[in-house]
Amino acid sequence: MAPPKTYRCEAIILGYSPLGEADLLVTMYAREQGKIRAVGKGARRSTSKLVGHLEPLTVVRMSMVNGRSMDIISQAEVVESFAALKEDLTAISKGLYLSELVDGFGSEDIANPPLFQLMIQTLRAVQADSASDMPLRAFEFHLLQVSGLMPELYHCVECRQELEPNAHRFSPNVGGTLCLECNPDDAHLRPLSLRALKVLRLFDRSSIAEACKLSIDDGLADELKSLLSTTVGYWLGKEIRSNSFLERLHKESLPEVYI
Amino acid sequence: MSSENIPGAAPSLSRLVQELNRLPGIGPKSAQRLAYYIIRLPDDEAYALADAVTSVKQNIVFCADCQNLTDASPCPICADPRRDRSILCVVEDPLDVLAMERTRSYRGLYHVLHGVISPINGIGPDQLRLKELFNRLAEPELTELVVATNPTLEGEATAMYIRRHQSREDLRITHLARGLPVGGSLEYSDETTLTRAFQGRQEL
Structure with missing residues (x-):
């Protein structure tokens, strides 16, 4: 059966690039369709009915028309604009980090509604508290989960023994946590403290909003950041470019004021 | 398009088509049409086009002050003593200077960033002309900085970065x-634009 000529979708805009004289090539992640690249005809003109509706980090309800090579956006209506998030430089940079990861992990034509929902919930958490990195850590963990890459946290991935309440080791390459007795030849192997393991297990049974209530010290935050961003980068298979700007802002850590 | 010759076309013509095909927005068919158009041009017009391309590559430099593209540094705007040196307008790229000058309502100076902060594309503050901007802000006669980056997410992020630093x-x-926008429609406006339009309402 031929696919429908037009369809509706609800999607979060991940980014766009200029196309031709006044068009935009928009990348979005749709609840029911997965990742979509579509053309916004004339969307760069200030009087276009699409202008303002296709900004990154915006949830949009759209009408689409199947095109020969790419779909065309015929109508767009903002559902959630995350306006407060977009007035905070740190929050924007965190939102763009989420966008890059969803773009990297999302597949075209394969729906993954939990991934769509995960991004929206995380953006809400970032908007509520842009200073906390906990939403990003919880997002990275759940991203692995909804992508079918959930690391093993309860048994050693080598000997399958239940993990004792001790420090262990972790490697994305073997799929999670290892006991101290098992020594596979693995360049990605790294230490995993008991406290970090407990936080990962907490992420496993909590929503993003619940995980964001957790308060941890800087040492544990650094360990989780290194472990989760390395694991996500391992599966992505390329550098996460928005990370360097995020790191830069973190180092500068100056008070921010919106114009 | 591959570097191989186009079947049935002279090598020099193939080369011209391939070079035109590199231009943004020019596909293989458009490149062929443009190439055949250039072949049919009178000699003086074709050579003038070639000379203009050569000249722009040989002569264009960055203005030491505003970083705009110019034949001589400082550029005509920076060198003009009638311009108001108390106000500096920051824009994303040289085309924005042309758009602002068309209004004839701004008489201050410019600073061209040559892009915006775009973390996803790996463009950070160091890839823009921000260091030069912050150096200019020390000029004592300067009293106002107008940040005229585009009202996009990345344009706004760049404006916030400038404000912060x-x-x-x-x-x-x-x-x-x-x-x-003039000629726009309330019905199709997004909520952020409408909210800001409402906040900025003026006496009739």
Whole structure:
């Protein structure tokens, strides 16, 4: 059966690039369709009915028309604009980090509604508290989960023994946590403290909003950041470019004021 | 398009088509049409086009002050003594200077960033002309900085970065008004634009 000529979708805009004289090539992640690249005809003109509706980090309800090579956006209506998030430089940079990861992990034509929902919930958490990195850590963990890459946290991935309440080791390459007795030849192997393991297990049974209530010290935050961003980068298979700007802002850590 | 010759076309013509095909927005068919158009041009017009391309590559430099593209540094705007040196307008790229000059309503100076902060594309503050901007902000006669980056997410992020990193407390920092475009429609406006248009309403 031929696919429908037009369809509706609800999607979060991940980014766009200029196309031709006044068009935009928009990348979005749709609840029911997965990742979509579509053309916004004339969307760069200030009087276009699409202008303002296709900004990154915006949830949009759209009408689409199947095109020969790419779909065309015929109508767009903002559902959630995350306006407060977009007035905070740190929050924007965190939102763009989420966008890059969803773009990297999302597949075209394969729906993954939990991934769509995960991004929206995380953006809400970032908007509520842009200073906390906990939403990003919880997002990275759940991203692995909804992508079918959930690391093993309860048994050693080598000997399958239940993990004792001790420090262990972790490697994305073997799929999670290892006991101290098992020594596979693995360049990605790294230490995993008991406290970090407990936080990962907490992420496993909590929503993003619940995980964001957790308060941890800087040492544990650094360990989780290194472990989760390395694991996500391992599966992505390329550098996460928005990370360097995020790191830069973190180092500068100056008070921010919106114009 | 591959570097191989186009079947049935002379090698020099193939080369011209391939070079035109590199231009943004020019596909293989458009490149062929343009190439055949150039072949049919009178000699003086074709050579004038070639000369213009050569000249622009040989002569264009960055203005030492505003970083705009110019034949000689400082550029005509920076060198013009009639321009108001108390106000500096920051824009994303040289085309924005042309757009602002068309209004004939701004008589201050410019600073061209040559892009915006775009973390996803790996473009950070160091890839823009921000260091040069912050150096210019020390000029004592400067009293206002107008940040005229586009009202996009990345344009706004760049504006916030500039606001965050400039150190002069006595400097007035503004950005262009947000709101409805002339010829636009309330019905199709997004909520952010409408909210800002409402906040910026003026006496009739």
